[in-house]
Amino acid sequence: MRVRSEYIVEFSGLKNGSHNYEWSLGDAFFDGFNRDGFQNTKLAVQARMDKDETMLVFHLSLNGTLQFECDRCLSPFNYMLQGNKALVFKLNGTENKEEDEDLFVLESAAYQLDMAPHLNDLVQVALPMKRLCQMNEGQSMECDPEMLSKLKTYSASQDESVDIDPRWESLKQLKSDEN
Numbered sequence: 001m002r003v004r005s006e007y008i009v010e011f012s013g014l015k016n017g018s019h020n021y022e023w024s025l026g027d028a029f030f031d032g033f034n035r036d037g038f039q040n041t042k043l044a045v046q047a048r049m050d051k052d053e054t055m056l057v058f059h060l061s062l063n064g065t066l067q068f069e070c071d072r073c074l075s076p077f078n079y080m081l082q083g084n085k086a087l088v089f090k091l092n093g094t095e096n097k098e099e100d101e102d103l104f105v106l107e108s109a110a111y112q113l114d115m116a117p118h119l120n121d122l123v124q125v126a127l128p129m130k131r132l133c134q135m136n137e138g139q140s141m142e143c144d145p146e147m148l149s150k151l152k153t154y155s156a157s158q159d160e161s162v163d164i165d166p167r168w169e170s171l172k173q174l175k176s177d178e179n
């Protein structure tokens with residue numbers, strides 16, 4: 001995957017202490033990641049990184065909106081997404097590795113970090129399992145009744161087509177030939 005410079009933190013030249021970052025994530029950010037059925041993404045991540053000789057600690061705060069399709073009636077609605085996470089990167093390790101979900105080791109030669117995969121993780125964890133009109137940001141929405149009845153008709157006709165499965169038809173034919 002292409003590395004995008006705006007999500008790179010070059011930490012080696014930074015003084016010990018706190019450093020602030022802000023990243024915007026639009027639809028294009030998720031190219032190369034799994035966007036999982038959302039669009040019109042307007043997310044921002046505020047970050048404070050505390051640096052000392054031994055580690056980098058990131059405090060990430062996610063905020064913004066994105067658009068889902070309702071699971072029931074397929075209408076688009078806006079959803080407010082929020083999330084928080086702390087990430088620790090230990091410095092001066094012998095290799096780059098993930099020790100735990102939120103704990104990483106960086107080899108001593110490392111001088112920069114690509115935050116994009118970590119920002120993607122932050123978003124993925126915050127996504128809701130169920131997506132319904134009632135979750136519309138600000139004002140709850142009702143499902144589109146016309147669409148619901150169309151979908152009901154559609155799924156009913158799908159059931160009918162199971163009954164006229166051609167294999168079943170030929171089996172019935174076979175049975176009647178036997179008699």
Ligand SMILES: [Zn+2]
Binds near residue numbers: 132
């Ligand atoms: Zn709906």
